[in-house]
Every structure is written in structure tokens, then in C-alpha cells.
Amino acid sequence: MNSKENTATQQKYVHMDLSHSTAHLIRIAHRSFQQALQSRLAVHGLKLSHWHCLRYLWEEDGLTQKELSRRVYVNESTIVTVIQEMESIGLIRRKRSPADRRRYSLSLTAKAKRITQKLLPVAREVNKQGLSNMTDEETRQFNVLTKNIIDNLKQSKAKNG
Template sequence: MRRIQNQLSSKFAADAVEHGLRPGEFSSLALISANPGLSQAMMAREIGVDKSLAVAVIDDLERLGLAERRHSPTDRRRHALHTTPKGEAALDAMFARLQSVERDVLNVLGPNDLQVLSALLDRIYDSCFRS
């Protein structure tokens, strides 16, 4: 699994760099986009990094104009994370490229194979993040 991840990551990393992002920052931006108002602590938990690293990632995303922190409407001590229009445009371009990379790799699998693979990966993911 690690070798496959490394191969896919290397193909995709060049595209992320064009947008000024490291792959971990792409994941964070995608997570923020899918969960507007997400807290910094929840983002750290979901991407599997400590809170101090998550803060650095968010700082970079803000510096690039791709995401922003806003005060939470329910708790002024907490920041709510949101993507900017520039961040959404960057995500659209990167997701299109990611689909192309995945399509090139997954074209050796039939529709049934893809369903089985997806189900297995979902089970593995769930087992990793059980509380």
C-alpha cells in the first residue's frame, strides 16, 4: 500500500506544487472545503497531525490566500476554517488532475474490482479511525 501511495503521490505532487501546495496542504484544503467551519483541532485530528503542525499548515494556506480563519459564531475562542474563492478554484484544478492520475492507474480494474477495492479501503479507513 505504501508503494502505491508513493507512486500516486509523486505523480500528483508536481501539480500541487504548481499551486504552491505540498500534498498535506492539499488534503487539508480539501477537508476544509468539504467541512466549512471546521475547527483547527478537528482538522488536525482528521488529517492525523498534531495541532502545532495543523496551525502551520493553516498559516500557509492563509498566506497563499486559499483558506481563512474566522471566529466561530458559537465559541469566540475557536477558529472556524473556510476556503476562499481562490482556494476553491485551486481545488477544482487539482481534483481534475487527481482524477486523471487515478484514472491512469485504475484503468486495469473492472467496475466490480473498483467496488471491491473501495469497500476494502473503507473498512481499513474505518478501523484506523475507530475511537
């Protein structure tokens, strides 16, 4: 590549200012929320991956491993590791399906149900901190717009594979 082509390539990338990239800003906000929540969860001996699973199981106890992996957006091999960790610290029980021995349903233990009362306020506080300089209306609009982005990308994925 000659210097003229190299300069043209560099100029092309200069125009992609990350401070104006929606995807980049959402990623940074997401990572900031994760880091803030993870530090607070660690006090309770939990990882962020445990939190994500607990949230869905609190809403619907008895999910299968496959359904849980779909909801938390991780592949099935990753969810197996998280489930094993959660099982070893007494948060969930796996129960093999009598109809299909390859499937497991996941049930919360009494310990997992008890810590709900401790962890939900922690998560609310992180959300409150992240949105502290926004009005209620701005927060509502932000949530609507973010859901629109998610829906648009899901539709695009379904359409394009």
C-alpha cells in the same frame, strides 16, 4: 548473542516477505499516489498538505482547526503550520470563535473556491492512472476492502487505546 541465535533471528525476519505484506503494499501505493499528486499540485504552487485540507474544506467550509486536524490525520501543531501557509497564499481565512477565543473556524477564500475546478480533475487523473489496469468491479472491491481495513484498525485502536 552467539552465531546460532543470530541465525535464528535472521531466519525469523526472512519469513516476513514485504512483497506479501498488506501494510507494506498499501504504504507503497499511498506514497506512489502522493508523489504523483504532489508533482501535479506543485505546478499550481500547492503542497500535498494544502490539498488534503482543501478537500475537507470544500466539503464543509468553516471547520475548526481541531476538526480539520482530526479529518486529515495530523496532530494539531502540524495543522497550525499548514493553515498558516494556506493563509499566507490566500487560500483560507481564520476566524476566532466568539464563544471560545481559543478556537478558530477556517473559511475558504474566493481563490480557493476557484482552484477547485482546476485541482479536482488533476486528482481524478492521478486516481485514474493508479487504477488504470483494474476493471470498475475490481476498483469497487478494492475500495470496499480498503475501507474494511480502515474500520478494523479504527475498532482495534478504540478497543486497545
